[in-house]
Amino acid sequence: MTPADGTAPDLGPGDVVEGLVPIVLWACEMDVAALKPGNVGRHGDGHRMTVDQFLASAFASAPVLCRARSSVGERIEGAVMATLAEVGCNTNLGIVLLLAPMIQGVIDGPGQPSDSVYNALRIATAEVLGRSTVADAQAAFRAIAAAQPAGLGQREDHDVRSPARVTLLEAMQSVAEFDRIARQYANGYADVFDLGVPAILRSLRAGESWEDATTAAYMTFLAAFPDTHVVRKHGADAARRLLVERTEIARLCLECQNQASLREVLLGWDRSLKDQGINPGTSADLTVASVFAARLGETLSTT
Numbered sequence: 001m002t003p004a005d006g007t008a009p010d011l012g013p014g015d016v017v018e019g020l021v022p023i024v025l026w027a028c029e030m031d032v033a034a035l036k037p038g039n040v041g042r043h044g045d046g047h048r049m050t051v052d053q054f055l056a057s058a059f060a061s062a063p064v065l066c067r068a069r070s071s072v073g074e075r076i077e078g079a080v081m082a083t084l085a086e087v088g089c090n091t092n093l094g095i096v097l098l099l100a101p102m103i104q105g106v107i108d109g110p111g112q113p114s115d116s117v118y119n120a121l122r123i124a125t126a127e128v129l130g131r132s133t134v135a136d137a138q139a140a141f142r143a144i145a146a147a148q149p150a151g152l153g154q155r156e157d158h159d160v161r162s163p164a165r166v167t168l169l170e171a172m173q174s175v176a177e178f179d180r181i182a183r184q185y186a187n188g189y190a191d192v193f194d195l196g197v198p199a200i201l202r203s204l205r206a207g208e209s210w211e212d213a214t215t216a217a218y219m220t221f222l223a224a225f226p227d228t229h230v231v232r233k234h235g236a237d238a239a240r241r242l243l244v245e246r247t248e249i250a251r252l253c254l255e256c257q258n259q260a261s262l263r264e265v266l267l268g269w270d271r272s273l274k275d276q277g278i279n280p281g282t283s284a285d286l287t288v289a290s291v292f293a294a295r296l297g298e299t300l301s302t303t
C-alpha cells in the first residue's frame with residue numbers, strides 16, 4: 001500500500017512479480033528507441049524533457065506497477081509517486097494509467113476462457129476495471145493531481161482535486177469523450193487491441209524491427225483520431241491540423257526509396273512539431289501500452 005505521506009513504497013523480496021518488470025521496461029525502452037515525431041526519444045529530446053528522465057522514470061515505477069499485492073489504484077499512485085520522487089516531473093502518467101489495469105489483469109487472470117493471449121489480456125483488463133472501487137479512484141485522483149498533467153482543468157463532477165465519490169471506471173467513463181486514455185477504460189482498450197497491437201504484429205511479421213513496429217503503431221494512432229493531449233494544450237484546430245500533416249507525411253514516406261530517406265522525412269516532421277511545442281503525448285502513451293501488450297502476448301505464447 002502507498003504510504004500516507006505520498007512517497008514511493010519500499011519493496012522487499014517477493015513483493016514484485018519479477019517476470020512483468022522486464023516487459024514494462026522493454027515497452028518503455030521502445031518508447032524512446034523508436035522514432036516518434038514530436039515525442040521525446042533517442043532521436044532527440046524535447047518539451048523540456050530528456051530520454052534519461054524517461055528511462056529513470058521507467059526504472060523507478062516498473063517495480064511498483066508490478067507489485068504482487070496491490071490494487072489497481074495503489075499501482076497507479078505508487079508508480080506516479082515513485083516517478084516524481086526520481087525525476088521531479090510528469091514523464092509517464094498516461095503510461096502508468098494504461099499499464100496498471102493491464103498488469104492487474106495479468107496478475108489476477110481472466111475469469112472466462114479466451115481464444116488467444118491478447119483476448120485473454122483484454123478480458124482480464126476489463127474485468128479489473130469492472131471490479132474497481134472508489135478507493136481505486138481516490139488513489140488515481142491523488143496521482144493525477146500530483147503529476148499535474150498539461151491542460152488539467154477544473155471539473156464540476158469528479159474533479160481529481162476533490163475526494164472521489166465513484167469507482168475508478170465510472171470516473172474514467174465520465175471523461176472518456178475528452179481523454180483518449182480514459183476512453184480505454186470505457187471501451188475495453190479498443191484502441192490498444194484493435195489498432196496498436198495489430199499494427200505492431202503486422203510490422204513484426206513483415207520482418208521489421210521492434211523499433212520500426214513501435215513507430216508504425218504511433219503513426220497509426222496519429223492517423224486514427226485527434227490526439228487529446230494536443231487538444232488540451234493547443235486546441236482542437238491544432239489537433240486536426242496534426243491529422244492533415246500525418247496524411248501528408250504518409251504520402252512523403254511512400255515516395256521514400258530507402259530507410260535513410262524515410263528517417264529523414266520523419267526527423268523533419270519531428271523538428272517541426274517540437275518547434276511548435278506540439279507533443280502527441282496521448283498517441284505515445286497508447287503506443288507504449290500496445291508495445292507492452294504485444295510483447296507480453298509474444299512472451300506468453302512461447303512459454
